[in-house]
Amino acid sequence: MAPRLASLDVYDVRFPTSRFLDGSDAVNVDPDYSAAYVILATDDGSWPVGHGLTFTTGRGTEIVVAAVEALRPVVLGRSTEEVFGDIGAFWRDLVDDSQLRWIGPQKGAIHLATAAVVNAVWDLWAKREGKPLWKLLMDLPSEEIVRAIDFRYLTDALTPDRALEYLRVLESTRSQREAEIIRDGYPAYTTSVGWLGYSDDKIRRLSAEALAAGWTRFKMKVGGTLADDIRRAGIVREAIGPANLLMMDANQRWDVETAISWMEPLARFDPYWIEEPTSPDDILGHAAIAGAVHPIRVATGEHVQNRVMFKQFLAAGGMDVCQVDACRLGGVNEVLAVLLLARRFGIPVCPHAGGVGLCELVQHISIFDYIAVSGDLTGRMIEYVDHLHEHFVDPVVVMDGRYRAPMAPGYSAEMKPDSLRRHTFATGEVWRDAAVATPVGG
């Protein structure tokens, strides 16, 4: 008898990042990087334990925790054999609860909760197989990858047969790309130089330091005042030189017409992309902006709620760069759907990362994407932010602007027990001992 899923514990974990304005941008002015964090155990003590998380920014994490609790009855008691044998069916059961679906469906708090649970299940599976997640995925038969995906609402753009063709054509050369990634790592870019709350001097200093550390791709925040954006863009461009890549991120700050007019004066700093120029729900707005700012690319995805939205962004020409998020979507299964949709439309995937744990997760996604789906590194890179990695058992390793392939079993989401305990909200010592609770609107 295969073990059964026997316990699902969920934690509200928050890091008081707002105290230093790390991660500040035009919309997220004071995030406390946080997670609804799941520990999933079987009834067999000899088995590993699965860890999964979904990223949040402080207040509201307790709502996602409540949503995870609501999913618990769908999970517990299931045989691991059944779950790993048809993980697509398991995913559909999670998102199809006939009453819970009303508060989504497949969006918002309930979908973030789905991500935490699904990511924990995949972590458990990969650990049991003794493989990092990307390796578990590449060793699965292509049919199993396709079966993990929910194709409902996708078939007008991508059928299971077509997805299988994409995977099949790269099967024979997978091991070459695996060896290459293990040897060379995966390209990355840094977002650590230009947070909106940083002073000009700090931006200048961080840009120079990052350049010296081997970075060649840099992202800055825009969307304050236009004068500020122009001045700050000048500082970064001057520091990194004309040959390196400079990306800009507006974090949804603009209306469609504002985005178009604002990018005119910013174009002289040669931005590689403009990220989240407007509402993450405005597919046609993104398409209008993409048409107007070409050849500057439009990048988005971190707030795109599910595969149906990605389908339209890609089909409408509103997404030149696909910034899939490992936790906004309903975990690994739905990320696989988006990788194949991006393949269908010939759009590179450059995952959103940062926050807490997102870098650890998305490295697996990009490595699998290269080995099994895209077969191409052109225009592809993973976001990197140098915060909070010290809290993870198997943190990311970035050298010379590239992610080193993670080799430990699992999905790299496991936090150190001490970090988990200290940052549990509001009883952990980080929150209990200091008057640091961030007030609403603070």
Next chain:
Amino acid sequence: MAPRLASLDVYDVRFPTSRFLDGSDAVNVDPDYSAAYVILATDDGSWPVGHGLTFTTGRGTEIVVAAVEALRPVVLGRSTEEVFGDIGAFWRDLVDDSQLRWIGPQKGAIHLATAAVVNAVWDLWAKREGKPLWKLLMDLPSEEIVRAIDFRYLTDALTPDRALEYLRVLESTRSQREAEIIRDGYPAYTTSVGWLGYSDDKIRRLSAEALAAGWTRFKMKVGGTLADDIRRAGIVREAIGPANLLMMDANQRWDVETAISWMEPLARFDPYWIEEPTSPDDILGHAAIAGAVHPIRVATGEHVQNRVMFKQFLAAGGMDVCQVDACRLGGVNEVLAVLLLARRFGIPVCPHAGGVGLCELVQHISIFDYIAVSGDLTGRMIEYVDHLHEHFVDPVVVMDGRYRAPMAPGYSAEMKPDSLRRHTFATGEVWRDAAVATPVGG
């Protein structure tokens, strides 16, 4: 000194409707009609108390309740003068909490919670003014209506100036339409005849009874098997005759291509619209279906998460009938935005209702729409379902297939104290006394 908002209580209220398959459709197979229900009081005992709700379907209501609790600090302590003086600013503060927004933004559990809070505030205001909500709205200066709306992400389709023009042009004739509605009521259609869980005999009987009661517009559920849909459509069309309107509702059951092919054999029953043919997130999919099934209209809206999505549905031709929901959107303010967007694109608004309390709410919306925004009843009607009205202090009155204008002060959302107490989950006697708790997947 104007009173301040001093207490916000929230209740998890559930009605065990799944026991009778009332409200069952292709996707919502066993809803327990529920609400996160808000009671908002000031610090002045001589003032009325505001009641507001957001509709849910059972499990998950506790998540929305947690989301309402997270909004409480944004509400309490505010002066009523400040809130009523600039209710648009109040709305933006609610949706803009810099940390909570991550778990939306403006979608899912946190946005449903916003609706409950915002609806309670408008109820309080209308009661204080001694007017039904529709009358409060029509008596506000047009500038105030415009100022209540958040135009962020809308301006490429609708500017404040243009919205003001739409309102101004109807100002001089408002009182005529007000008199007309008070005299004649507002057209309605009934959804009570064709729930998917009902037998053929029950459908036949209910259709005949509704016809005898004066109904001329009927909606049935589709999306089971095609053979079932054809047989059931035949039963309803035969019962209501060729001249009356028959609407069909697929509740998101189909992919784009399935919807198009399925509607071919159903077209011979002359459906007036097909509702929610596919995912509520698939704007371009709806547009493709609308193009293919014309002249059958495509109706959607009850799951459309915010004004940005409505903007695109309308602009893309994916919404021939706008089924705005009073609770899925962030309450009255955002509903006003959608009424004006629909006006901009010349699309009739036929609000989604049913559930619990939705009929009570949307009658105010449609009456205001007619008096101040559309000025036209062509192709406009309010959904009606005959469940659970007995729990409200001021229930809807429908006669001869028309809603009578509500005349009591407020937004008609107030439940009887005894109903509230008996149905509170899981301590109220309806849940406590019987083994009726619906299991997951049940």
